[in-house]
Amino acid sequence: MQDLNDMLLFADVIEHGGFAAAGRAAQLPKSRLSRRVARLEAQLGVQLLQRSSRKLSLTAAGESFLKHCIEMRVAAQAAFETVAQAQKEPHGTVRLSCPVTLAQGGVAGLIPRFLMQYPQVRVEMRVLNRPVDPVEDGVDLALRVRHVIEDSATLVAKTFGHSRGVLVAAPALLARQGGPVNGPGDLARLDTVAMNTSDRRGGWSFQGPDGSHYMHTHEPRYVADDLLVLVEAAVLGVGAAMLPDFMCRGHLVAGRLVQLLPEWTPPPRIVHAVFPARRALVPAVRHLLDFLAEHLVDDGLLVETRSP
Numbered sequence: 001m002q003d004l005n006d007m008l009l010f011a012d013v014i015e016h017g018g019f020a021a022a023g024r025a026a027q028l029p030k031s032r033l034s035r036r037v038a039r040l041e042a043q044l045g046v047q048l049l050q051r052s053s054r055k056l057s058l059t060a061a062g063e064s065f066l067k068h069c070i071e072m073r074v075a076a077q078a079a080f081e082t083v084a085q086a087q088k089e090p091h092g093t094v095r096l097s098c099p100v101t102l103a104q105g106g107v108a109g110l111i112p113r114f115l116m117q118y119p120q121v122r123v124e125m126r127v128l129n130r131p132v133d134p135v136e137d138g139v140d141l142a143l144r145v146r147h148v149i150e151d152s153a154t155l156v157a158k159t160f161g162h163s164r165g166v167l168v169a170a171p172a173l174l175a176r177q178g179g180p181v182n183g184p185g186d187l188a189r190l191d192t193v194a195m196n197t198s199d200r201r202g203g204w205s206f207q208g209p210d211g212s213h214y215m216h217t218h219e220p221r222y223v224a225d226d227l228l229v230l231v232e233a234a235v236l237g238v239g240a241a242m243l244p245d246f247m248c249r250g251h252l253v254a255g256r257l258v259q260l261l262p263e264w265t266p267p268p269r270i271v272h273a274v275f276p277a278r279r280a281l282v283p284a285v286r287h288l289l290d291f292l293a294e295h296l297v298d299d300g301l302l303v304e305t306r307s308p
Contacts, residue, residue: 161302
């Protein structure tokens with residue numbers, strides 16, 4: 001029978017950048033590690049590593065095999081953690097990734113509340129705007145905001161709710177340039193602010209009250225890669241902006257921003273988490289999932305997802 005420890009040692013060699021470093025970490029001689037990996041290759045009948053005097057590199061088969069080795073290690077860790085915590089208060093480290101906007105819009109405020117409720121849990125949150133793969137990037141949960149949930153053979157998705165976009169502008173801008181009286185076609189008269197685009201053009205998609213659709217293409221007067229910057233610009237009257245409702249709700253209530261074309265709305269975006277199914281068995285991970293599912297909606301950050 002295959003010795004599964006060889007798979008773990010193979011993953012260690014890659015993650016540490018070589019046999020010597022992996023041997024020091026595992027407290028095993030470099031020569032023994034090399035023999036174990038060579039035996040693994042012989043049993044598989046494929047070459048996993050390209051060896052040279054200067055460096056190691058993965059073959060195509062090695063890259064594919066490494067993913068399964070990492071998944072096996074994560075599964076083993078989850079099994080031990082599940083048993084250890086079955087009769088105890090949740091504890092341990094939960095690693096998650098979160099888009100910048102979602103963190104700024106509410107998750108950053110929820111995590112400290114979760115930690116106060118579960119004092120034996122620690123959280124490592126990576127706030128970044130790039131796609132994250134939980135297995136390859138070594139996180140337990142990857143929070144995402146998408147128009148659709150991608151199908152995956154290896155990941156499970158948990159939906160928290162929907163984020164709504166709101167088209168807003170400052171009263172000063174409307175006084176200066178006029179509002180869209182007759183529908184989204186009037187937006188051409190307004191300066192706009194928007195996220196960075198590769199071609200300097202922006203596009204806002206709208207759904208009308210009668211099921212119609214409209215795409216407004218514009219060249220923003222001000223572009224930035226941070227929505228909080230755009231909120232400030234919109235409040236100061238630089239241009240109209242399409243923003244998540246939770247980021248501009250206070251400005252709307254205070255009158256610093258005005259919602260435009262409330263009957264024309266952008267498609268909602270689904271806020272969800274993706275994770276390997278076994279990670280949800282770990283109590284600390286499961287409690288964080290449940291906590292986010294409850295508070296993102298109850299605190300008004302998201303709109304509850306309703307079944308048809």
